[in-house]
Structures are given as C-alpha cells and as structure tokens.
Amino acid sequence: MTVAALPAVALGELLRSMADDEFVIGFSDSEWTGIAPLLEEDVAMSSLAQDELGHAAALYGLLGKLVAANPDALAYDRQPGEYRHCRLLDHGRGDWAMTIARRYLYDSADAVRLEALAGGTWEPLADLVGKLIREERYHRMHAGAWLERLARDGGEARARLLLALRELQHDAATVFTPLPEEAALVGAGILAMPMAELERRWRATIGPVFAELDLPMPPATRQIERGRLDHGEAFRWLWGEFTAVRRSEPGATW
C-alpha cells in the first residue's frame, strides 16, 4: 500500500494506542526490579519489562515516521491526558497477584490484537507484528504459568488474585476500545476486523482458562468508548516517574 493511500489518522491512533500500552505496562512492571518475590523472578520480570519497552520503541519509531516526530518526544514529552494506553493499565503496580492478573489479561488481549494485524496490508506494521508475536508468546507462557499457580493455591495467593481480578474487571477488555476511524483500518486491510469482534475472540480464548481455574470472567466494559481516556492518579504518578529525568533538563542530549 502506498503511503498516500494510508488511512493516516486511524493508523496513527492504532500505533499510538499500541505503543502507549507497551510503554505503560513496561514501566509498571519495571517497578518490580529489585523487589520481586525471588531473584530469578526479579530477572524474569525485569527482562519482560525491557521487552515491552523495546516493543514500545519500535512502535513509536513507526509512528514517528508516519507523523514526522521524534520517537523519544512521542514517548516522553506528552501530558498525562495525551496518552492513549488502555485503562486496564491504570491501576498502579499493586501486589504480585495484581501484576500477574494485569499481565495475563493484557498479554492475552494483545495476542488477539497482534493476530489481527499480522497479515495486514501495510508492510512495516505487518513485519513488526510478526516479530512481536514471537516475543509475546513467551510473555503469555510466563503470565499463564503464574496465573495458574496463584489460582490453584487456594490460600492467600488465590484470595489476592480474586481481589485483583475484581479491581480490574471493568477495565479488563479496554485493550479493545474502538479506535477513532477504525473502519478505515479494516477497509484498508490493515486490521483484520473491528475491535468489538476481537474482544469476542479474546473472550473465547480466555474463557476455558478461567473456567478451568474457576475464576470469574470479566463483565462487559462500561463506556468502552472511553477505554483509553480518563487516566487517573496512578497513571499521573507513573508519568511523573518515567518523565522525571527527561523533564529535569529539557532538550538535553543523553
């Protein structure tokens, strides 16, 4: 597809939402560095977090070319209200159960979204998505292994997991917030199907897992159209953290 024929507005929204998702979950998870439950898990979670920041960098890179902007500026120079990550990632780091619940919900949803982009007609994105899928497979295995362990524990671990899922339930499906002008993406063959259809696929994917582990399925999202807006206090705090160095010396070369 030629650049001129691209549905640029919708594509920009898609890239920004994906990049912000990866960026925010990467930063949230990096908060475990040094304090994870065991040394090996510390290394694993830190490495996963780095992977996500790498994915964000690649996606900001694509977006930067599309809108002629510097990827660093896209990542760091916006106000909190201008980020478009989904509300699922707006709950603060929380405890380990919260982190695993969020990771599982996000990774399983992200996988469905990536599958819907893998065969897309815009080659730069389809190529990148092919690579992301290979890396995210491990992330899903890791989150799934932990979800199962916490759920089957039956003690405090399961109780905390249930609490976390309850806190996240109304935002669980916000990865699939309809994008502005997303019909143009589907029409251009960049996105295989609308977000609402992807959410149905996601529910069909995680349904058997939740049933097997006797976990409550997340209900339908209230006001799904605002699923990437209205970021709260937890995100403002995180934004303050991840922009602190950048803001300390605007325009500096690192």
Added chain:
Amino acid sequence: MATAAELEPWEVFRQEKDGDPMRHGGSVMAPDAELATHYARELFGRRQESVRLWVVRRRDIVDLADLDLLQPPLDRSYKKPGGYLMRDKLAAAREISGESKPKARSSREARSR
C-alpha cells in the same frame, strides 16, 4: 502448591550454536520444571546467547564424587594411552646400577660422529 520453601535448584546446560556441545551454564532456583525453564531462558538465553537449553532438576542427577572410585591411590598410568610413565622407573634403575644419567650430546658432537 509452590511456596518459597519448596524452591529447589535446577542445573542449566546451554548450546551456543548448532553443533556445539551442551555446556553447563549455571543453575536457577524454581518450584517446578515450567518456571525453571522460564528462569533458565531469562538467565541464560535472553541476550540471544543460546540456541538450546537443557534444564535438569539437580536431585535427578546421579552424582558420583567418591575418590576411591575416581582417584584410586595406586598407579593407573598403564591405563593411559601413553602407557607406563618410564622416567621414575629409569631413575630408580640407574640408582641401583650406579650409572649416571647420560648427558645430552651437544650438537657439535652429534655432527662429528
């Protein structure tokens, strides 16, 4: 279910590239094979330094460290491909016969003969 108390060591072997031997890389602590594999992957593969890992529960390894079996006290040099070590035996024979060890010939002597 797994708790910190049930962690146990797993030994990790890694292959750097196709055709290389598996070499011991180190160990990880984990409650089961699945997490041990994840941790092995993070500690010995996240920088693309491996193409294959073997993850083995340490207690499944048959350990032999008996020095009576591995370092027997009597001379075993005759089992080596080079056969007996002759130097000490020759020295002892010379001692008995009173001969001194022949000196190495100089290169001039060698040429004159």
